[in-house]
Amino acid sequence: MPTDTEEITATKATNPWHKAFQEPIPVLDHGFVRLVDWMGDDTAVVDAARVSYGPGTSRVSDNRNLIRYLMRHRHTSPFEQCEIKLHLKMPIFVARQWIRHRTASLNEVSGRYSVIKDEFYLPGAEGWRTQSTTNKQGSDGAHQLGFMIDSEYTDLFSSIKDTYTIAIDKGVAREQARIALPLSTYTEFYWKIDVHNLLHFLSLRMDDHAQQEIRVYAEAIAEIVSEWMPETWQAFVDYRLDAVTLTRLDVAILASRTQSEAMDKAHSFGWLKKHSRERMEFESKAARLGVSVPWQEANLE
Numbered sequence: 001m002p003t004d005t006e007e008i009t010a011t012k013a014t015n016p017w018h019k020a021f022q023e024p025i026p027v028l029d030h031g032f033v034r035l036v037d038w039m040g041d042d043t044a045v046v047d048a049a050r051v052s053y054g055p056g057t058s059r060v061s062d063n064r065n066l067i068r069y070l071m072r073h074r075h076t077s078p079f080e081q082c083e084i085k086l087h088l089k090m091p092i093f094v095a096r097q098w099i100r101h102r103t104a105s106l107n108e109v110s111g112r113y114s115v116i117k118d119e120f121y122l123p124g125a126e127g128w129r130t131q132s133t134t135n136k137q138g139s140d141g142a143h144q145l146g147f148m149i150d151s152e153y154t155d156l157f158s159s160i161k162d163t164y165t166i167a168i169d170k171g172v173a174r175e176q177a178r179i180a181l182p183l184s185t186y187t188e189f190y191w192k193i194d195v196h197n198l199l200h201f202l203s204l205r206m207d208d209h210a211q212q213e214i215r216v217y218a219e220a221i222a223e224i225v226s227e228w229m230p231e232t233w234q235a236f237v238d239y240r241l242d243a244v245t246l247t248r249l250d251v252a253i254l255a256s257r258t259q260s261e262a263m264d265k266a267h268s269f270g271w272l273k274k275h276s277r278e279r280m281e282f283e284s285k286a287a288r289l290g291v292s293v294p295w296q297e298a299n300l301e
Contacts, residue, residue, distance in 0.1 A: 017227045017228055018035060018038070018227075018228070020227060021034075021035040021224055021227075022035075024087070024089075025220040025223065025224075027089075027090070027216050027217050027220050028090070028091070028121055028213065028216065029121060029122060029124075030089065030119045030121065030186050031088075031089045031090045031091070031121075031186065031217070032087075032088070032089050033086060033087075033088055033217060033220040033221055033224070034086065034087040034088075035084070035085075035086060035087075035224055036085040036086060036087050036190065037084075037085040038082070038083065038084045038085065038228060039082060039083045039084075040081050040082030040083065040195075041082065041228065041229055042063065042067060042229050042230065042231045042232055043063065044081050044082050045067055045070070045078045045079055045081060045082060045195075045229075045232060046063045046066050046067060046078070047081075048077070048078040048081040049066055049070060049075070049078040050066070063231070064231050067231045067232055067235050068231075068235045068238070068239070070235075071232070071235035071236060071238075071239045071240065072235070072239045076196040077196070079194070079195045079196035079199070079232065080194040080195070080196045080197075081194075081195075082194060082195040082229065082232075083192060083193065083194045083195070084192070084193065084195070084198065084224070084225075084228070085190060085191070085192040086190070086191050086192075086221065086224075087188070087189075087190055087191075088188065088189055088190075088191055088217070089186055089187070089188045090186065090187065090213075090214075090217060091120075091121040091183065091184050091185065091186055091187075091213065092181075092182075092183045092184070092185050092186075092187050093183035093184065093213075094211075094213050094214050094217065095108075095187050095189070096183070097211065097214050098191075098214065098217075101193075101197070101200075101201050103193065103194075103197035103200075104191055104192060104193035104197065105191070105192040105193070106189050106190065106191050106192075107189055107190045108187060108188070108189035109187055109188045109189065111174060111175065111178040111181075112174055112175040112178075113174070114174070115168055115174060116164070116178055116181060116185060117186065118161040118164070118165070119185070119186040120157040120160075120161075120182065120184045120185055120186070121184040121186065121213070122150060122153060122154060122157070122184070123146075123150070124146075124150060125146045125147040125150045126142060126146055127142075127146065127150075128142065128143040128145075128146035128149050128150065129141065129142060129143055129212075130142075130143050134275075135209070138209065138211075139211075139212075153184075156182075157182070157184070160180055160181065160182060163180050164177055164178070164180055164181060167180075195225075195229065195232065198221070198225065199225075199232075199236050199240065201218070202218050202221065202222055202225070202236075202241070203236075203240050203241055205217070205218035206218045206219060206222060206241065244285050244288055244289060246285065249265075249269050249271075249278070249282075250282055250285060252265050253265055253266060253282065253294070254291065256294070259294045262294040263294050263295060266279070266294065266295060271295075272295060283296070
């Protein structure tokens with residue numbers, strides 16, 4: 001009788017999906033996403049859901065339908081049976097957003113134990129963006145002075161690098177010398193998370209509203225997950241990532257029989273006020289659904 005460890009090893013040996021990820025996926029100018037280890041797959045999800053059934057009692061099509069049912073109805077615990085471990089390298093300001101997702105295990109390189117590498121993130125002359133005028137935490141298009149800004153930051157980082165290196169060479173404690181390092185400094189950590197919480201992370205960080213610098217890391221991880229658990233990933237895309245979620249208020253507007261009824265409801269919801277965020281969110285959903293917006297038809301802003 002093979003042990004659990006032997007069965008896991010045999011499964012990994014016969015499933016070659018991970019061979020495409022033997023090398024780190026480059027992200028930004030110095031960062032990467034690297035697959036370290038994983039446990040479980042699509043079969044593990046259905047086995048957990050059908051805990052009372054033995055292996056080999058269901059067809060592949062049944063497995064697919066069950067995974068899609070679980071995702072559609074948000075039965076999440078079977079997806080927690082699968083885990084993935086990644087080695088990540090990213091700027092500190094991205095990492096600080098990352099660790100707000102507190103459902104993972106993390107171990108980060110220490111600036112007390114090690115001399116920090118002189119690697120700083122720079123967007124490049126064409127990568128600098130202007131501040132959004134509608135979203136306090138967002139950005140808009142390319143900044144016209146990107147080349148000048150990039151040059152100024154390059155000079156600044158060079159000066160900081162020299163200051164840090166000189167402090168280390170003079171025997172200043174590493175835990176103190178690091179205080180001059182900016183948020184653009186690259187850090188590294190191991191990150192282990194179950195698939196349920198990973199998909200929640202990806203639903204937030206792959207969203208158009210997420211900062212571009214973290215979104216590209218989420219997209220790299222999505223590339224791995226789509227190969228590792230294809231049925232789970234497709235169900236996630238269909239029912240979560242690319243889905244449109246309607247609120248009670250959205251449904252009330254869409255169910256209105258007349259434009260006047262819809263307008264009255266929108267007014268009662270406070271949606272017809274200038275810069276109503278909820279109204280703008282509804283308009284975005286309506287555009288995806290190909291549905292007309294009553295107040296736009298009435299030429300109201």
